Amino acid sequence: MYDYLIVGSGLFGSVFAFEANKRGQTCLVVDKRDHIGGNLYTEKTAEINVHKYGAHIFHTNNKDIWEYVNSFVPFNRYTNMPIANYKGEIYNLPFNMNTFNKLWGVKTPSEAKAKIKQQREEVGITDPKNLEEQAISLVGTDIYKKLIKGYTEKQWGRPAEELPSFIIKRLPVRFTYDNNYFNDRYQGIPIGGYTIMIEKMLDKADLKLNTDYFENREELDRVAKKIVFTGMVDQFYNYKYGVLEYRSLRFENEILDIDNYQGNAVVNYTDSDTPYTRIIEHKHFEFGTQNNTVITKEYPKEWKPGKEPYYPINNKKNNEVYKKYKELVDKEKNIIFGGRLGTYKYYDMHQVIGAALEAVRKEFKEDI
Ligand code: FAD
Ligand code: UDP
Numbered sequence: 001m002y003d004y005l006i007v008g009s010g011l012f013g014s015v016f017a018f019e020a021n022k023r024g025q026t027c028l029v030v031d032k033r034d035h036i037g038g039n040l041y042t043e044k045t046a047e048i049n050v051h052k053y054g055a056h057i058f059h060t061n062n063k064d065i066w067e068y069v070n071s072f073v074p075f076n077r078y079t080n081m082p083i084a085n086y087k088g089e090i091y092n093l094p095f096n097m098n099t100f101n102k103l104w105g106v107k108t109p110s111e112a113k114a115k116i117k118q119q120r121e122e123v124g125i126t127d128p129k130n131l132e133e134q135a136i137s138l139v140g141t142d143i144y145k146k147l148i149k150g151y152t153e154k155q156w157g158r159p160a161e162e163l164p165s166f167i168i169k170r171l172p173v174r175f176t177y178d179n180n181y182f183n184d185r186y187q188g189i190p191i192g193g194y195t196i197m198i199e200k201m202l203d204k205a206d207l208k209l210n211t212d213y214f215e216n217r218e219e220l221d222r223v224a225k226k227i228v229f230t231g232m233v234d235q236f237y238n239y240k241y242g243v244l245e246y247r248s249l250r251f252e253n254e255i256l257d258i259d260n261y262q263g264n265a266v267v268n269y270t271d272s273d274t275p276y277t278r279i280i281e282h283k284h285f286e287f288g289t290q291n292n293t294v295i296t297k298e299y300p301k302e303w304k305p306g307k308e309p310y311y312p313i314n315n316k317k318n319n320e321v322y323k324k325y326k327e328l329v330d331k332e333k334n335i336i337f338g339g340r341l342g343t344y345k346y347y348d349m350h351q352v353i354g355a356a357l358e359a360v361r362k363e364f365k366e367d368i
Contacts, residue, residue: 002028005220006205007213008230010038011349012339014201015356016228021204023364028223029205032212035195036202038230038339039310040349042193046255048283048294049193053310054249055080055266055280056194059184060350066186068353072200075188078285080181082266082278086146093268094181095139095147096174103142109175116140134165138173150272155300156247156313164315167346184350189285228359230339232309233325239305241324244344246309248301252276256293275299312344336363 003025006013014036017027035041039053057080060066069075084091092098100112119140128134131152135144148168152160156167172183180187190197213220213231221227229236234244265284269276276297283293303309312318322344329337336359340347347355361367 002224005224131163132160248303
């Protein structure tokens with residue numbers, strides 16, 4: 001008999017397992033995949049650490065969380081500075097003075113602000129209600145058309161007018177010549193890849209891979225006193241209030257016999273014709289000097305139950321459905337729900353760690 005059955009060896013499940021083990025509790029971690037780590041899993045291919053489920057850059061403003069991850073594995077000084085390729089034109093991201101200068105020839109922040117204000121006023125948006133209006137209101141119509149609309153509609157498979165504004169607010173808009181994609185104080189990639197960090201977190205837990213909770217539910221429910229569940233919350237309740245929607249992805253990897261394919265870790269393809277959203281060149285995350293390189297094209301894909309869920313689609317309809325599941329979740333005494341799928345939230349890694357540590361504090365009645 002274990003103290004905890006942890007469904008999912010992603011970041012939430014692994015942080016919880018580590019902290020529970022540290023407090024003398026026993027844990028069995030099960031995952032339906034054949035590896036640990038969930039979506040941040042990295043694997044060596046041709047001597048290069050490949051982010052198997054898309055580029056993962058750790059960033060946080062929270063010193064404790066930064067020190068926490070660095071206590072498992074040292075992080076490097078990688079700073080994400082993706083570029084956008086719009087039909088062969090190259091722009092810096094996030095939207096900053098370099099982007100504005102390339103697009104409009106403006107040189108000062110006040111010139112850039114005036115240009116954006118003029119475009120916003122032409123469209124007449126005062127109170128943005130969806131992603132399209134929010135984007136135009138932040139950066140004007142030119143940037144919206146070249147760098148946002150095509151990318152967003154490919155990524156989400158829906159018109160930008162039907163998407164929530166918070167998605168575009170993830171990206172900084174800056175009136176400085178600063179290409180850093182994040183505003184956070186701490187940023188980097190674990191030296192040697194993320195899998196090392198997860199291995200250390202799961203060091204003292206028992207682990208069963210290739211094990212789907214739902215295919216072994218009766219048996220697994222009996223092996224522990226409590227469950228930490230990081231799979232899909234609607235599936236847990238047999239979809240009784242309906243299906244929560246996701247966006248899925250397909251990754252296409254290539255090993256190339258050249259040392260540098262695109263000169264940057266991340267290049268976004270922001271037009272609507274290119275079927276993929278971005279190309280990742282993994283060696284640049286770790287300043288690799290290998291003679292060859294590995295690239296990954298990321299194709300957004302429709303999700304259906306049974307396919308791999310990556311991005312929760314937090315629009316009004318889905319959030320309403322989630323609210324009903326949340327009422328059931330709140331009544332559970334022996335089950336803790338966590339992570340992107342368990343709480344249906346578009347969480348980044350630092351937020352998942354924060355949420356897992358919070359769940360640990362609550363569970364063990366600690367108020368640090
Ligand atoms: P997951 O990683 O999804 O782990 C859940 C685990 O549970 C999986 O291993 C799954 O196989 C398992 N599981 C699910 N159902 C079952 C079941 N029924 N039985 C057994 N096992 C099950 N965050 C950042 O901070 N920076 C980034 O740059 C970044 N880039 C991203 C890029 C992409 C393409 C994606 C998809 C996400 C990105 N993220 C990024 C977010 C990051 O991946 C998540 O915040 C984090 O990995 C979530 O951890 P988790 O434990 O909640 O979920
Ligand atoms: N986005 C965009 N153009 C870009 C990059 C991002 O329009 O070149 C929009 C898009 O809607 C995307 C959102 O900004 O879904 C958030 O981008 P982020 O890079 O944070 O997405 P993630 O890495 O989570 O996929």
